[in-house]
Amino acid sequence: MRGGIQPSMLHTGSRTCLDIRQIGLTFSSGQQSVTALEDISLQAAENEFAVIVGPSGCGKSSLLYLTAGLIEPTSGEIRVNDKRIDGPGADRGMVFQAYTLFPWLNVRDNVEYGLKRRRLPAAQRKEIVEYYLREVGLERFADAWPRQLSGGMMQRVAIARALANDPDILLMDEPFGALDSQTRLSMQQLLLNVWGHNSKTVLFVTHDIDEAILLADRIYVMSGRPGVISRTIEVHLPRPRTSEIVMEKHFLDIKREILGILHHDDT
Numbered sequence: 001m002r003g004g005i006q007p008s009m010l011h012t013g014s015r016t017c018l019d020i021r022q023i024g025l026t027f028s029s030g031q032q033s034v035t036a037l038e039d040i041s042l043q044a045a046e047n048e049f050a051v052i053v054g055p056s057g058c059g060k061s062s063l064l065y066l067t068a069g070l071i072e073p074t075s076g077e078i079r080v081n082d083k084r085i086d087g088p089g090a091d092r093g094m095v096f097q098a099y100t101l102f103p104w105l106n107v108r109d110n111v112e113y114g115l116k117r118r119r120l121p122a123a124q125r126k127e128i129v130e131y132y133l134r135e136v137g138l139e140r141f142a143d144a145w146p147r148q149l150s151g152g153m154m155q156r157v158a159i160a161r162a163l164a165n166d167p168d169i170l171l172m173d174e175p176f177g178a179l180d181s182q183t184r185l186s187m188q189q190l191l192l193n194v195w196g197h198n199s200k201t202v203l204f205v206t207h208d209i210d211e212a213i214l215l216a217d218r219i220y221v222m223s224g225r226p227g228v229i230s231r232t233i234e235v236h237l238p239r240p241r242t243s244e245i246v247m248e249k250h251f252l253d254i255k256r257e258i259l260g261i262l263h264h265d266d267t
């Protein structure tokens with residue numbers, strides 16, 4: 001939904017958008033099998049910013065790929081707006097850590113790609129592309145090629161491209177993991193601003209505890225292996241949030257709690 005909701009007016013809807021029910025995932029090849037996920041259940045309400053945090057190998061990406069419909073669970077089911085996932089679909093937009101722009105398309109055409117596939121009229125496509133390029137601050141780079149962009153700019157295009165398709169949920173797998181720390185901080189602010197203007201359910205995966213607390217309404221702390229959800233933490237810090245939030249007591253309390261869980265799992 002474009003335009004309209006200001007950050008201060010944001011509210012999380014009461015309707016469940018994402019419903020992950022008792023998911024298990026075992027990878028098998030020949031005699032060998034790896035159980036990556038065991039009995040994972042989580043929900044995200046409409047417009048909620050849900051974050052999964054956990055150590056390397058606990059199954060965070062696998063959970064996101066299952067939700068994207070790129071792999072199938074061994075047990076359980078995933079529903080988005082009450083529709084069971086049985087493959088990829090336009091109702092789920094993805095932003096990965098690796099830069100995934102089409103190198104043969106300029107910025108405008110990358111953002112327009114899904115809209116053309118959906119056969120939207122040209123005037124509507126133009127309006128949507130211009131809106132999202134403005135949202136991510138790249139209106140002056142519409143004609144640039146991916147190879148001319150920095151990592152942060154490429155991720156801004158990827159966010160614009162995903163949102164332009166108006167998915168029910170945005171799935172983000174360590175989208176800022178390859179960026180330097182300064183760019184990462186500015187991308188977090190950009191994402192919060194864009195999310196504030198365009199109410200959207202988000203499922204975001206990160207290793208970074210500060211990033212998780214800054215962004216989230218709710219944090220699912222995972223541990224492995226096999227991956228399970230160890231704790232669900234609600235973040236009640238007011239929005240809009242800035243990087244100064246890291247000094248607040250509630251922030252530090254949550255950070256201590258998460259570090260405690262992860263440290264406990266290590267020992």
Ligand SMILES: Nc1ncnc2c1ncn2[C@@H]1O[C@H](COP(=O)(O)OP(=O)(O)OP(=O)(O)O)[C@@H](O)[C@H]1O
Nearest residue numbers: 027034036054055056057058059060061062063225
């Ligand atoms: N295709 C596969 N075949 C076999 N095992 C796999 C496959 N993909 C993932 N795994 C295993 O499943 C487990 C979970 O992997 P996953 O990549 O989901 O974890 P992660 O928490 O996202 O890790 P990271 O933070 O390092 O990206 C790991 O033990 C991994 O080795």
